[in-house]
Amino acid sequence: MSSILRIVQSFFWILLGVAVGYILLVFLMYLLQGKMIYHPQKSLSYTPEDVGLSYDDITFTTEDGLSLHGWYIPADSNITVLYFHGNAGNISGRLQTIQLLHDLGVNVFIFDYRGYGKSDGRPSEEGTYKDARAAWDYLESERNTESDRIVIMGRSLGGAVASWLAVQKQSAVTATIIESTFISAADLGADLYPWLPVRSIIKYDYNTIENIKQIESPLFMAHSRDDEIIPYYHGKSLFEAANSPKTFVELQGSHGSGFWETGEKYRRALRQFLNANTRNQ
Template sequence: MPLTTFLLIITAAVALYLLFIAYLYLVQARHIYCPTAEIATTPDKHGLKFESVNFESSDGLMLHGWFVPRPSIDAEKERVVLFFHGNTGNISDCITTLEMFHHLGLATFIFDYRGYGQSQGSPTEQGTYDDAEAAWAYLLRDRGIKPEDVVVLGRSLGAAIASAQAARHPPGALVIESTFTSAPELAAEMFRIFPARLMSRFKYSVRDNVANIHCPILIVHSNDDDVIPFHHGTRLYEAANEPKTFMEISGEHAQGFHTSGPQYLDGLKQFLKGAL
């Protein structure tokens, strides 16, 4: 092969490599945030009473959520799950989760981040943190819930947001499911031939967050997770402070709570019994 031809091939390959790096850098947000606007169903269609809630973020966006009360007012305290859903869809995809919490006798406040469902704006990393802060403030200010009676629970990307919120404002307990140590670390594993750590526009450093959290924490991960490998869960457990609990479940990414339903519910019940 002539040297000039070889050099042209190498130059073209390098150019394509750099173009793909630029493409990955520019489209990251599309892969991190996959919202839908349509509310496909509501809790009342599944036998759950609920209140539709609108509340405002610190930068003036109107956010939307649902407050699902606990099934009985006989309990001494109203304990509330502040739930952070994953990166796809919206709150209407979480009915099964709401039913599970209701079964455990817990109230739930679930909300959509900016750009999801009926919430205004477009999602950003800082925006999701601001929205978490607004949801927390709504529970404490508008509903009179005490911090120690709030269970902050997040799934997948929602766990990254939930852990950041719990690091800022300690709740009664924190539960994080199916999440990563950090966005750059996960990206580096997914795109091994690219400088993914350097390319990542998102931090979402869950490991740093849990290292600064001192409330009881439950880390849940499935050994079948093919999106966020199991070792992310175990590494988060290693980084977390006591008191901490690890629950291994089965099922695909962010679906283990359903696949391992009885085990998941019992584990969550036992954790909350000791934590609250």
């Protein structure tokens, strides 16, 4: 009898240890959410000159007084793509995107969120929204870009930020491009960490699907079935929720490079979308 009791007691302490460990892990994940979402890199490895493109080095200020850094890459066009990058690195890791858009004949304005690259501050959800608004204001006030000549584009986390700005500038933006983006921060977290109560502890919203439902400008979307970070069904769910007119391109390749690996199929579709929905004259 005593041996059975010892076994029961041992089993109890094992379960208690596992439960305590799990609770501590959940608490740690709660505290470290910001570090799990944002992975900024401060040093810039390359500039557009490394791919033969001239550019203007830009600084501009947010409504809460932070100085942000970006690049403006001209293409002798009156259409400008305002580009929002993903959660890791900084603008110097987006030269393929810059070159591709430049080759399509549009100006590109790309910048780093607060805490990334040469931009001041620390990243946060509300901060990325303030940064997005400041970037739009820079194009209008400093570049004298007419609002109906601005295309909002974002990839991954940048797609969530872009969708938010597209709603804020509903009557102004000419077209919106969202690629390899998640339904919401909670949905993606639940996919990545199914063993955690993500929906109960997450402090971030980034509710792309609710923004998508409100966007009325022509919408271009793309996602890869091979995406190893954001499952393909996220992109399809966003597309199904979107209003017309809308275009979807299925990419091939990884999360970070599917647009490049897909090649001409992607470039052709994006070129057709831009030609059909912008007044580049």
